[in-house]
Amino acid sequence: MPGLLSAMEGFCVIGVVILVGYMAARMRIGGPSAQMVLNKFSFFVSSPCLMFAILSKEPIFDIFHSSIVVAFLSAVAVGGLFLLLNRLHFHMDAADATIGALNSLYLNSNNIGLPIATYILGNPALVAPILVMQQAVFTPIGLTVLDVTTQGTVSVRRILAQPLHQPLLIGSLAGIAVSAISARTGWFVIPSFLFDPIDMIGDSAVPMILMAFGMSLHGSTPMRERSDRTAIVTVAVLKNVVMPIVAFALAYGLMGFRGPTLYACVVLAALPTGQNVYNYAARYNVGLTFARDGILLSTVTSPLVIALIAMLLS
Template sequence: MGLLNALQGFCVIGIVILAGYIAARLRIGGSSAQMVLNRFSFFVCSPCLMFAILSKEPIFDIFHSSIVVAFASAMAVGVIFLIVNRLHFHMDAAHATIGALNSLYLNSNNIGLPIATYILDDPALVAPILVMQQALFTPVGLTVLDMATTGRVSAKEVLKQPFHQPMLIASLLGIAVSVVSAQTGWFVIPDFLYDPIDMIGDAAVPMILMAFGMSLHGTRPMQDRTARQATVTVTVLKNLVMPLVAFLLSYFVMGFRGPTLYACVVLAALPTGQNVYNYAARYNVGTTFARDGILLSTMTSPVVIALVAVLLG
């Protein structure tokens, strides 16, 4: 049953991605269509979706103990990459940081939301991961990149990063509304305000998937031969090692079973987040490495998630 649900979910996701790919081939919307969809989703639809979901989610369901698994498994693969780099690749600090982020950073938005929606039946599952990454991993990663590329750290810029993330801001506002609603015993946002936010949020997932489909048109990965081994390494860490670590922690340490165990492992098998490429481009370091790692991880992740569905679903 788990495999069937996963296959049906991937079928839904795949058809929408294919629609975006076909649209790009036919030049529907012009050369800027992907950028427009991505930016509109990032700044408008996805924040509305997260607010709409979290504001009506019971506060104790939002911060489930499974966040411990997500944090520990991400840290584990990041540290493993740094060790492998020290022993084998010998990248400098900036490129090693990109590699570590490629290994641990989950695509909780572009792929995580559709997976949580159509396979796990609960889009709120990605919220704690999104908050963890934007509030913790992003500032730490940018601090290291600042130091490695400029030799100094701009504390102001690092501290400002979370406030530049609409998804994080919307998630925190939704959590605040959930807390207030729990205290008062009734939902504090009137319907005439909540309904349009919810309606706009409903456009987020299809918009994200079509933009991703557009991005696949004309892509030629793995052109940089010198980074191929490192790219394969981060993909193995992200798509195989991280779900395995998540399973071991969930089953033997946290004692999770059933849907909770399944959700922890599926979310750990999400591909690398596209934010990593944005960070690499911002500092002009490891952009090809970041892009290829994201693409290869995204292409292989569905196979891993289907396997998880067979074993645990």
């Protein structure tokens, strides 16, 4: 299965970049603030450029493919299930519970999703609805909760203004707008001398996020805190096992998808948790260990789940 082998190669590439970040921290390259600098730059500059570059080039009808219904409902289901389990068992505060919910539902649609969509599913545009959904719905909601809970007060004005403080959402919406205008006019409306530098900056987002994640592993022992182990394993199971099962049920039963579309929905649901969740945790300085270990466990186990899905459905 050449596509499956290509996907495994993609996971290897990601692991190498994380390892580079770890080695850089171990060798003290960049000093003690290097991880923070990478996190902030990727959050405010390179990631918004990446979202704009990807979505502005996508045909507007591909961005809003009907598979977004499956992605949205399956994400809501597992995120809600984690919040229910937290209320019954884990008893985390609102900020940590938000990180847990994001760990359960947030897909790594960029640096893993794009290669898998390209090499296994044969269509990189399949991740576009997930990009839009996460940046336009789940990210603003999650960051609003983090903003409110870390500030200690609830401000309607701050909540309403929250989208203005989300560079990723602004970049995504700008890209969608350009895609719509380009479809209307019949040609790409951004000249190359403006688009190319944006695209170049966006290309730095994924390496920065991965290396910052690798830096966070230096000097720390994953799964060290006993009180968090059950929650970490839970979010990995929700993300890598429960979410694909829910996606299959929704795609097959609710939407009536068959063949490649059904296969794509289930494979994309099995993507590991996105490194952006750690980026958000670092941005608000909450749930850092929880976010890091959940992402790590999800990333390690996801290839096995995707390989099993490929054997069953491809």
